[in-house]
Amino acid sequence: xxxxxxAAGAVANYLDERTGAAKWMKKTLTKVFPDHWSxxxxxxxxxxxxxxxxxxxxxxxxxxxxxxxxxYEGSYEPLEGVHMSAAYASTLHISFDVRGGLLMRxxxxxxxxxxxxxxxxxxxxxxxxxAFRKPREMNWIIGVGLLTLGIVEGFLGYSLPDDLLSGTGxxxxxxxxxxxxxxxxxxxYFVFGGAFPGELFIPRIYTxxxxxxxxxxxxxxxxxxxxxxxQKHTQYPGPGRTEKNVVGYPLLPVxxxxxxGFFFIVFGFTAFLGAVxxxxxxxxxGPYTPAQIGAGSQPDWYMGWLDGLVRMSPPIETHALGYTIxxxxxxxxxxxxxxxxxxxxxxPFIESWMTGDKREHHLLDxxxxxxxxxxxxxxxxxxxxxxxxxxxxxxxxxxFDLSINQIMWFSRIGVFVLPPIAxxxxxxxxxxxxxxxxxxxxxGKEMGRLVMLxxxxxxxxxxxxxxxxxxxxxxxxxxxxxxxxxxxxRGVALPKGIRQRMKARWSRAASEQVAKPTVEELKExxxx
Amino acid sequence: xxxxxxxxxxxxxxxxxxxxxxPKAAKRAEQQVALLFLxxxxxxxxxxxxxxxxPQDQLIFLPILGTTNAxxxxxxxxxxxxxxxxxxxxxxxxxxxxxDHEVVxxxxxxxxxxxxxxxxxxxxxxxxxxxGLGRRTLIKRTLGLSLGLAGLSPLLMLRDCSAELPGDELAxxxxxxxxxxxxxxxxxxxxPGDLEVGAVAQVLPLLPAGxxxxxxxxxxxxxxxxxxxxxxxxxxxxxLSWTYQGIIAFSKICSHMGCAVALYEQSxxxxxxxxxQSTFDVTRAxxxxxxxxxxxxxxxxxxxxxxxxxxxxxxxxxxxxxSYWERDSE
Numbered sequence: 001x002x003x004x005x006x007a008a009g010a011v012a013n014y015l016d017e018r019t020g021a022a023k024w025m026k027k028t029l030t031k032v033f034p035d036h037w038s039x040x041x042x043x044x045x046x047x048x049x050x051x052x053x054x055x056x057x058x059x060x061x062x063x064x065x066x067x068x069x070x071x072y073e074g075s076y077e078p079l080e081g082v083h084m085s086a087a088y089a090s091t092l093h094i095s096f097d098v099r100g101g102l103l104m105r106x107x108x109x110x111x112x113x114x115x116x117x118x119x120x121x122x123x124x125x126x127x128x129x130x131a132f133r134k135p136r137e138m139n140w141i142i143g144v145g146l147l148t149l150g151i152v153e154g155f156l157g158y159s160l161p162d163d164l165l166s167g168t169g170x171x172x173x174x175x176x177x178x179x180x181x182x183x184x185x186x187x188x189y190f191v192f193g194g195a196f197p198g199e200l201f202i203p204r205i206y207t208x209x210x211x212x213x214x215x216x217x218x219x220x221x222x223x224x225x226x227x228x229x230x231q232k233h234t235q236y237p238g239p240g241r242t243e244k245n246v247v248g249y250p251l252l253p254v255x256x257x258x259x260x261g262f263f264f265i266v267f268g269f270t271a272f273l274g275a276v277x278x279x280x281x282x283x284x285x286g287p288y289t290p291a292q293i294g295a296g297s298q299p300d301w302y303m304g305w306l307d308g309l310v311r312m313s314p315p316i317e318t319h320a321l322g323y324t325i326x327x328x329x330x331x332x333x334x335x336x337x338x339x340x341x342x343x344x345x346x347x348p349f350i351e352s353w354m355t356g357d358k359r360e361h362h363l364l365d366x367x368x369x370x371x372x373x374x375x376x377x378x379x380x381x382x383x384x385x386x387x388x389x390x391x392x393x394x395x396x397x398x399x400f401d402l403s404i405n406q407i408m409w410f411s412r413i414g415v416f417v418l419p420p421i422a423x424x425x426x427x428x429x430x431x432x433x434x435x436x437x438x439x440x441x442x443x444g445k446e447m448g449r450l451v452m453l454x455x456x457x458x459x460x461x462x463x464x465x466x467x468x469x470x471x472x473x474x475x476x477x478x479x480x481x482x483x484x485x486x487x488x489x490r491g492v493a494l495p496k497g498i499r500q501r502m503k504a505r506w507s508r509a510a511s512e513q514v515a516k517p518t519v520e521e522l523k524e525x526x527x528x
Numbered sequence: 529x530x531x532x533x534x535x536x537x538x539x540x541x542x543x544x545x546x547x548x549x550x551p552k553a554a555k556r557a558e559q560q561v562a563l564l565f566l567x568x569x570x571x572x573x574x575x576x577x578x579x580x581x582x583p584q585d586q587l588i589f590l591p592i593l594g595t596t597n598a599x600x601x602x603x604x605x606x607x608x609x610x611x612x613x614x615x616x617x618x619x620x621x622x623x624x625x626x627x628d629h630e631v632v633x634x635x636x637x638x639x640x641x642x643x644x645x646x647x648x649x650x651x652x653x654x655x656x657x658x659x660g661l662g663r664r665t666l667i668k669r670t671l672g673l674s675l676g677l678a679g680l681s682p683l684l685m686l687r688d689c690s691a692e693l694p695g696d697e698l699a700x701x702x703x704x705x706x707x708x709x710x711x712x713x714x715x716x717x718x719x720p721g722d723l724e725v726g727a728v729a730q731v732l733p734l735l736p737a738g739x740x741x742x743x744x745x746x747x748x749x750x751x752x753x754x755x756x757x758x759x760x761x762x763x764x765x766x767x768l769s770w771t772y773q774g775i776i777a778f779s780k781i782c783s784h785m786g787c788a789v790a791l792y793e794q795s796x797x798x799x800x801x802x803x804x805q806s807t808f809d810v811t812r813a814x815x816x817x818x819x820x821x822x823x824x825x826x827x828x829x830x831x832x833x834x835x836x837x838x839x840x841x842x843x844x845x846x847x848x849x850x851s852y853w854e855r856d857s858e
Contacts, residue, residue: 032633099579103604135638168787175785175850185694185852193690195744232635240539246633254626261618268612275604291750291780293788295802311804317822319857326851328820404805467537474534519533
């Protein structure tokens with residue numbers, strides 16, 4: 001036995017005698033992970049979270065979360081002698097007087113943008129492939145919680161430097177708090193420690209940004225990953241893959257090397273962005289003062305849809321009995337996002353109610369094979385895109401020489417009209433793709449080769465599919481619509497309640513499919 | 529389960545990679561991995577060199593990027609190369625040289641076996657019964673009461689998050705009858721003649737002697753002064769009397785969400801808030817003509833004092849800034 005092996009054996013022995021971990025480790029190290037590029041999206045989220053922890057810790061060494069007024073004396077000359085908060089001054093110090101400080105700030109900001117973008121991409125992957133179905137509904141809800149927290153954390157993060165842009169964002173957040181009926185002004189006073197802006201909110205959101213929310217993140221991410229581990233990863237359908245097995249690579253060494261390597265790739269890419277792509281140049285904006293603002297003020301992209309909703313809201317306020325209710329803030333700022341995120345969190349349960357499907361699923365759906373779900377996703381996505389476009393209406397107007405009023409009206413109408421259109425179009429596209437799959441299975445692949453028969457007829461030669469491909473295109477299941485129960489178990493006619501009718505209607509919509517080829521059809525084709 | 533018209537052909541047969549069968553290819557792959565790791569090492573050297581060797585204020589011109597800080601740029605590029613190529617090396621290693629046999633693992637239903645579930649329920653019932661939770665309702669109720677009350681304490685502890693309560697503070701500003709208008713920046717009093725027709729100025733109130741202006745003051749006091757030709761006003765007599773020789777004063781704090789209404793278009797006499805594009809018509813007392821704002825910007829009555837300086841002739845008659853529940857907006 002080589003010395004190295006002996007040493008490894010000694011360490012393993014030491015650990016196992018104290019933890020009894022050998023059995024568990026043996027199983028763990030050979031745990032199987034299915035491989036697919038779309039499974040990397042969640043990994044990007046995890047890795048950018050680690051990058052955020054590392055770069056964020058670096059920034060805390062110099063950042064001074066205080067609103068104490070100071071006179072700037074650093075090396076950025078244009079702001080020499082300007083009065084500003086210590087938070088802003090220390091951010092300038094990091095950017096100009098700490099070696100690699102600006103790089104770390106930019107890496108931190110880029111990592112935050114990638115964190116949220118990857119989270120959304122991961123969410124879309126999980127949604128469109130049906131990975132949220134039983135038994136993974138809990139993990140879906142944890143994911144929705146992580147996304148919500150991520151948006152809040154990002155907002156608090158870019159508010160910390162106390163520059164003109166971020167202060168404006170805080171002012172808007174304050175207006176949303178104030179708009180809450182009855183308790184609004186009290187809530188705002190408790191958050192800001194009095195009237196806006198006060199001198200307390202930077203230290204307060206700092207604690208939330210570096211301790212409270214990352215702590216909750218850590219707990220939720222741990223739970224999220226433990227569930228993935230315990231329930232085993234889903235896999236795409238294909239030959240040899242069933243609901244009863246997992247096909248993939250063992251954790252050690254292949255998956256570990258790939259996943260570990262991918263962490264470095266994500267980190268390297270983020271560092272590259274931090275090096276070459278300027279982001280959030282706070283010295284250009286200047287320190288915050290409530291009386292000033294820059295033209296073209298924009299939040300980070302993940303807040304853009306909210307801002308777009310607020311921008312497109314019609315000017316409605318209720319004034320009665322000496323009280324004011326700002327519907328123009330409440331509806332776009334709180335009510336619609338609240339409804340959207342609630343529906344998103346509940347979607348697994350809504351779908352299982354619609355289809356009556358209460359079974360476990362470990363094989364993913366191809367999006368086309370569940371036209372209704374894919375169409376619902378496209379509808380939600382369209383809604384968010386329209387609001388996001390409106391969130392940048394001023395920039396669009398400037399860059400494309402359009403009228404801001406026209407973009408606003410396009411969004412106001414589009415936000416109602418375009419999502420239903422997206423639903424119908426997506427559903428039709430899915431059904432058309434199913435039809436194409438069916439044709440392909442029955443008649444084979446078009447080869448583009450034309451042959452003239454002796455009697456002059458032209459035919460195109462079709463090549464039959466491989467058994468693997470044919471299986472892949474036909475292995476999905478097609479659930480029939482739920483029949484609305486007309487009598488109860490004793491045979492008494494049920495009054496068709498609105499809920500029953502609705503369920504039957506939704507179930508019918510959810511089960512609309514192009515029938516896949518049957519055994520008989522395939523046999524018949526073989527005879528030709 | 530719906531019918532599967534085509535039988536599962538099973539996992540496709542494993543195809544060997546070149547490096548699995550050809551020792552030369554394997555050697556090549558090994559060298560490629562080593563090269564990638566070496567590139568990473570060079571990146572770290574660039575990183576170290578940039579940290580100690582490039583002055584922090586060294587600028588460099590590069591195409592596309594323009595003039596940029598060389599210290600930060602090369603530090604970042606060094607870091608990027610050093611990390612990225614470790615990753616590339618590991619992935620290339622895994623893809624070419626590590627075993628690429630797919631493994632099949634069985635998956636069990638999440639649900640426990642029926643006897644385990646029954647045993648679990650039995651345990652709960654049994655253990656619950658020993659605690660007597662079901663029987664001793666007095667304990668159950670008092671426990672509920674105490675837990676519920678204890679939950680209130682953290683809420684109470686948050687009371688001192690703000691020493692003061694809103695009261696009517698949100699409706700107050702530092703503008704009183706006779707308060708002078710000061711330029712911002714500059715803090716100089718203004719005479720009507722200082723403002724030409726078409727001009728805009730941001731002003732703040734003169735505070736009582738010894739009182740330092742804070743951001744809280746500015747957040748409510750900021751005022752926009754706009755001068756147009758008096759005949760261009762489209763105001764009722766009361767509002768017209770609040771202007772002075774074509775000079776009209778509005779709160780600069782948007783009535784929608786409190787941003788600074790900073791954009792004035794001279795030709796149309798419109799004020800635009802850059803946050804959400806609410807647009808106000810200066811000639812009609814800042815009436816909202818577009819966007820989400822529901823109320824005009826509050827107008828401050830102005831006149832001149834005995835020395836000819838512009839002053840407020842009365843406080844605002846309504847709260848400035850965004851709406852809130854207790855705001856009397858009728």
